[in-house]
Amino acid sequence: MSRRNITINDIASSLNVAPSTVSRALNNSSRISEKTRIRVQEKARELGYEINLIASSLSKEETGTIGLIIPGINRFxxxxAASGVESVVRDRGGRLIIAQSNETLEREKEITRMFQSYRVDGVIASLSVETDEVDHLACLQSRNIPVVLFDRVHFGLECTKVVVDNFEGAYRAATHLVKTGCKRPAFIGGPFSSKLFQQRADGFSEALRDHDIPLQPGFLLTTDLTTTDVHDAMRKWMSRSDPPDGIFTASASTGLLVIRIARDYQLGIPDDISIITFGNEPCHEYTHPSLSAIDMPGHDIGATAARHLLDEIRYGSSEHNLVIAPLQLRIRNSTLKKDGWEKP
Amino acid sequence: MSRRNITINDIASSLNVAPSTVSRALNNSSRISEKTRIRVQEKARELGYEINLIASSLSKEETGTIGLIIPGINRFxxxxAASGVESVVRDRGGRLIIAQSNETLEREKEITRMFQSYRVDGVIASLSVETDEVDHLACLQSRNIPVVLFDRVHFGLECTKVVVDNFEGAYRAATHLVKTGCKRPAFIGGPFSSKLFQQRADGFSEALRDHDIPLQPGFLLTTDLTTTDVHDAMRKWMSRSDPPDGIFTASASTGLLVIRIARDYQLGIPDDISIITFGNEPCHEYTHPSLSAIDMPGHDIGATAARHLLDEIRYGSSEHNLVIAPLQLRIRNSTLKKDGWEKP
DNA sequence: AATAATAGTGCAACCGCTTGCATTATATTA
DNA sequence: TAATATAATGCAAGCGGTTGCACTATTATT
Incomplete structure (x- = not known):
């Protein structure tokens, strides 16, 4: 059982050539004769050689590794998105390090420091809710490590960003509610400190305005979206004599919660109340009724972010784009009122 | 904007000490005087020094990185599990590389080669369905890279394994079905090439035997669990004059499918037919009715695997354990028949 | 056949940190 | 005070590749 790993030196000496020749042969350098290349590669296979990427990284001053920061890996x-990033990075022969911020800025900073130490070639990130400044990311850039943000972006950082059009998605969701017969739609979203929720609220409001549906006072709620918050909101709404007949939740999980609470209130979905969410999860197919949603293509978004980052690394272009990923309206039963105006 | 990264040499020369002194000071070696240590650490902070982990890894011949192989990161x-692994690894100051096999052996082999090249300190893996031999993992071990398997394990590899007791879980699920009034429970699982499904089937059978419930012919199905397979199975069962009155699915996703198909057949759940699954997902709370399950503690399993691996790395112990993670029976509405024998 | 151009290979420095051993400064002991 | 033990620091050789440049072997050009 050979303890020590085979190195290019082993190959070199067993073939009586220089290590540099071996290195070039293994990397298919054009400066090596076909004959030698084959001899070297065969010997390498014979000895079970595997390149030491650490050594390679050190001398090449690039690691072929990119770092991904997300709030939590266990959210759909x-x-x-991670899956999308991984597949692109892998296709291009790279490696991926994934780290979770757990929605804290502190941890996010820790991770960027770690990535810096690791000399990753680039970083893709979706920011924690807490993140209100981006010095830690700017620091990466100043050390020549390009950054690409997706979904939870911050416009204080000059970089490529891959986002969905939150305004448009919300607009479409609200329009869908209206077109399927809702006269009194309501909105529940997260704090406006996150631009994303602001935009979703705006899209919702504008859709109502454009369709001449008045927004009832108290029907546009901003909370922290904790379970309690959502329960409170529902209680407030349902205790009214004129409750909403449609709800748009600005997050997928909130929608799932709302559908359950609505059932507890014995509300008929969608006939008493329609429900649609921003964000789609596998669950949505399995709820009762199945839950309509604005679907954000996570895999594509990750893949796109990765492609942009890798291009920036490869070509050193410092051109920063704002990529808008397409949204899909997934109509399911939670918004198909019997007497709705529009049936698919 | 300083392009080049600060190195220990920069610190050394600006302080007129040797690089080795700086290195030791930064690593809190006891061989350095308090005074120097502080001087060095302050200067490091002042210059914005960040250790180059690549260089460090190369000279220490350890990377502080562990590799994780899972079939797919986007499955709950x-x-x-990944989240559990990550948190433990991070707590101990390490880094994690995650790669997905996408359920193919070939990709799994590729990943192990990549990990080898990366000189990860250890590997945690949950095998692809295709994986019927473990030479690629044994190869890691032979190069002194310890391996820990979880959930999808292979007993051909001598290593620590973290699993759940599939037999017992299935036994408990089946017993639960029986105790809640099922007289004709059925089972649908994956191919027996995977030990795990075999064990679940065995647990199911034994529970019936122990409770004197006969297993009807054709009620223990082994399929590839594709959507078509599940539909076929349900059609076969439901076209009988004496269909099952309870179904135990050996995977969570199959259960979700079954509950939907059952609704399409207009079956009352749980009164006409109870459903319980091996594996629990957030979805289970939101289906209608909510779906009972044997819950596998993914986070704990990952964390446990990580702890064992890191200990093996640190202490070099070659003692291999079989760790059985506890299962939880989550009783929800899909198994609470009105006239069941046992109510919680 | 002599010269120039080109292809193939080797040398050696380097990437940045670590570490065994040698050396020097300081403290302890006789 | 000299001899010895101990603490603090420095030297230099790695770790395993990569790469600019020098050098040799081969081929093309006149």
Whole structure:
């Protein structure tokens, strides 16, 4: 059982050539004769040689590794995105390090420091809710490590960003509610400190305005989206004599919660109340009724972010784009009122 | 904007000490005087020094990085497990590289080669369905890279394994079905090439035997668990004059599918037919009715695997354990028949 | 056949940190 | 005070590749 790993020196000496020749042969340098290349590669296979990427990284001053920061890997959207990133990075022969911020800025900073130490070639990130400044990311850039943000972006950082059009998605969701017969739609979203929720609220409002549906006072709620918050909101709404007949939740998980609470209130979905969410999860197919949603293509978003980052690394272009990923309206039963105006 | 990264040499020369002194000071070696240590650490902070982990890894011949191989990051159980691994690894100051096999052996082999090249300190893996031999993992071990398997393990590899007791879980699920009034429970699982499904089937059978419930012919199905397979199975069962009155699915996703198909057949759940699954997902709370399950603690399993691996790395112990993670029976509405024998 | 151009290979420095051993400064002991 | 033990620091050789440049072997040009 050979303890020590085979190195290019082993190959070199067993073939009586220089290590540099071996290195070039293994990297298919054009400066090596076909004959030698084959001799070297065969010997390498014979000895079970595997390149030491650490050594290679050190001398090449690039690691072929990119770092991914997400709030939590175990949330559907982010795991989809991670999957997308991973597949692109792998296709291009790279490696991926994934780290979770757990929604704290402190941890996010820790991770960027770690990535810096690791000399990753680039970083893709979706920011924690807490993140209100981006010095830690700017620091990466100043050390020549390009950054690409997706979904949870911050416009204080000059970099390529891959986002969905939150305004448009919300607009479409609200329009869908209206077109399927809702006269009194309501909105529940997260804090406006996150631009994303602001935009979703705006899209919702504008859609109502454009369709001449008045926004009832108290029907546009901003909370922290904790379970309690959502329960409170529902209680407030349902205790009214004129409750909403449609709800748009600005997050997928909130929608799932709302559908359950609505059932507890014995509300008929969608006939008493329609429900649609921003964000789509596998669950949505399995709820009762199945839950309509604005679907954010997580995998594509991750893949796109990765492609942009890798291009920036490869070509050193410092051209920063704002990429808008397409949204899909997934109509399911939670918004198909019997007497709705529009049936698919 | 300083392009080049600060190195220990920069610190050394600006302080007129040797690089080795700086290195030791930064690593809190006891061989350095308090005074120098502080001087060095302050200067390091002042210059914005960040250790180059690549260089450090190369000279220490250890990377502080561990590799994780899972079939797919975007599946709940595995993302939970990954999360568990990550948190433990991070607590101990390490880094994690995650790679997905996408359920193919070939990709799994590729990953192990990549990990080898990366000189990860250890590997945690949950095998692809295709994986019927473990030479690629044995190869890691032979190069002194310890391996820990979880959930999808292979007993051909001598290593620590973290699993759940599939037999017992299935036994408990089946017993639960029986105790809640099922007289004709059925089982649908994956191919027996995977030990795990075999064990679940065995647990199911034994529970019936122990409770004197006969297993009807054709009620223990082994398929590839594709959507078509599940539909076929349900059609076969439901076209009988004496269909099952309870179904135990050996995977969570199959259960979700079954509950939907059952609704399409207009079956009352749980009164006409109870459903319980091996594996629990957030979805289970939101289906209608909510779906009972044997819950595998993904996060804990990952964390446990990580702890064992890191200990093996640190202490070089070659003692290999079989760790059985506890299962939880999550009783929800899909198994609470009105006239069941046992109510919680 | 002599010269120039080109292809193939080797030398050696380097990437940045670590570490065994040698050396020097300081403290302890006789 | 000299001899010895101990603490603090420095030297230099790695770790395993990569790469600019020098050098040799081969081929093309006149």
């Amino acid at each position: 959207f982010f795991s989809q | 159980f595995f993302s939970q």
